[in-house]
Amino acid sequence: MNSAEIKEIYHRIKHFSDSFLGYPVSKDFSYQDFAPFLGICINNVGDPETPSTFAIDTKDIELKCISFFAEMLSTNMQDVWGYLTNGGTEGNLYALYLARESFPNAMVYYSESTHYSVKKNLHLLNIPNIVIRSQENGEMDYEDLEQSVALRRDKPAIFFLNIGTTMTEAVDKLDEIKRIIKKFAIKDYFIHCDAAFLGTIAPYVNPKPKFDFAEGVDSIAISGHKFIGSPIPCGAVLVKRRHRDRIANMVSYVGTMDTTITGSRNGLTPLFIWDFIQRHGHDGLKARVVAAQKVAAYTEEELNKIGVKAWRNNQGLTVILPKPSIALCKKHQLASQEDIAHVICVPGITIAQIDGFIADLKAEINAIPTEAEAVLA
Numbered sequence: 001m002n003s004a005e006i007k008e009i010y011h012r013i014k015h016f017s018d019s020f021l022g023y024p025v026s027k028d029f030s031y032q033d034f035a036p037f038l039g040i041c042i043n044n045v046g047d048p049e050t051p052s053t054f055a056i057d058t059k060d061i062e063l064k065c066i067s068f069f070a071e072m073l074s075t076n077m078q079d080v081w082g083y084l085t086n087g088g089t090e091g092n093l094y095a096l097y098l099a100r101e102s103f104p105n106a107m108v109y110y111s112e113s114t115h116y117s118v119k120k121n122l123h124l125l126n127i128p129n130i131v132i133r134s135q136e137n138g139e140m141d142y143e144d145l146e147q148s149v150a151l152r153r154d155k156p157a158i159f160f161l162n163i164g165t166t167m168t169e170a171v172d173k174l175d176e177i178k179r180i181i182k183k184f185a186i187k188d189y190f191i192h193c194d195a196a197f198l199g200t201i202a203p204y205v206n207p208k209p210k211f212d213f214a215e216g217v218d219s220i221a222i223s224g225h226k227f228i229g230s231p232i233p234c235g236a237v238l239v240k241r242r243h244r245d246r247i248a249n250m251v252s253y254v255g256t257m258d259t260t261i262t263g264s265r266n267g268l269t270p271l272f273i274w275d276f277i278q279r280h281g282h283d284g285l286k287a288r289v290v291a292a293q294k295v296a297a298y299t300e301e302e303l304n305k306i307g308v309k310a311w312r313n314n315q316g317l318t319v320i321l322p323k324p325s326i327a328l329c330k331k332h333q334l335a336s337q338e339d340i341a342h343v344i345c346v347p348g349i350t351i352a353q354i355d356g357f358i359a360d361l362k363a364e365i366n367a368i369p370t371e372a373e374a375v376l377a
């Protein structure tokens with residue numbers, strides 16, 4: 001490509017990046033300082049804790065990131081093991097893989113509001129599974145879960161929980177799952193939390209939703225390019241160490257353990273994540289959450305003011321509203337499903353952008369005649 005072509009593509013993408021409102025990816029980052037690394041093929045092949053004979057890696061930095069996430073999720077590196085993935089999907093796939101290795105004849109329970117990729121993951125792993133109904137707000141319907149578990153109480157159970165559903169940011173209640181496990185005296189179970197979006201948010205929300213290792217879960221998947229933000233999609237998966245030990249085996253070609261889904265792994269994203277962690281830390285993340293919650297509260301309020309029935313789960317960053325016209329969804333890149341759409345107030349979304357969207361929506365609403373006007377016309 002010549003420089004004019006590169007510039008043209010850059011400007012096209014930059015324009016869309018500046019204007020979107022409907023996806024959970026922060027945009028307030030810049031990793032220009034890391035440009036020199038674009039001349040090196042960094043590869044964190046295999047297990048992050050086992051050095052490879054291929055030494056062009058950032059595994060030391062990757063482990064620092066995992067250690068920070070372990071602390072954030074109320075545990076430590078003695079009890080859990082983890083690695084930086086290509087995103088939430090890989091983390092979920094990995095956790096389900098470990099769950100299946102622990103309980104080969106288990107049944108997976110997950111709600112109908114679960115991310116679309118999970119069905120594919122279950123298909124790849126060939127694990128029997130049951131979709132549980134969701135409540136109106138996107139949270140799992142515990143009565144439906146209870147009935148489903150009651151019918152198969154002799155089978156090991158894998159509970160796949162959403163800590164923030166994709167569409168409405170609903171959080172499945174761990175206490176309800178524990179109640180059902182106890183009620184049916186399920187001995188063999190595995191609890192996974194899909195915290196793709198909320199993984200780096202929920203720990204800083206007050207009161208904190210229950211979902212971490214202190215609550216006894218087996219694994220947690222989070223995305224790195226969502227609330228933290230990264231120019232390359234990435235994520236983290238953390239699991240109880242004993243689950244990882246069960247599947248570990250040494251591969252002589254690369255001189256490391258083949259404990260990860262992919263062989264070659266991104267060595268650049270750990271640098272971005274660690275840079276973010278160093279700059280923000282727990283206090284910075286907390287402030288980031290509070291600031292984003294303010295923008296979300298503002299969005300909900302302003303929408304309600306113009307008569308749009310907008311709502312949020314808890315103190316979520318996701319503002320759900322009745323689906324506007326296709327033209328408006330397209331202009332502001334709002335994701336929609338059936339009759340709802342959402343605005344996700346991630347860092348980088350400004351009040352001015354929200355105001356612009358609300359003005360467009362208001363104009364659209366005013367352009368549609370009310371029932372009374374339609375009768376008169």
Ligand SMILES: *Cc1c(COP(=O)(O)O)cnc(C)c1O
Pocket residue numbers: 086087088089090115117162164165166194195196197223224233234235
């Ligand atoms: C985004 C998301 C995923 C998928 O994560 P990727 O990082 O896009 O692979 C999975 N689950 C939930 C709840 C999500 O929001």
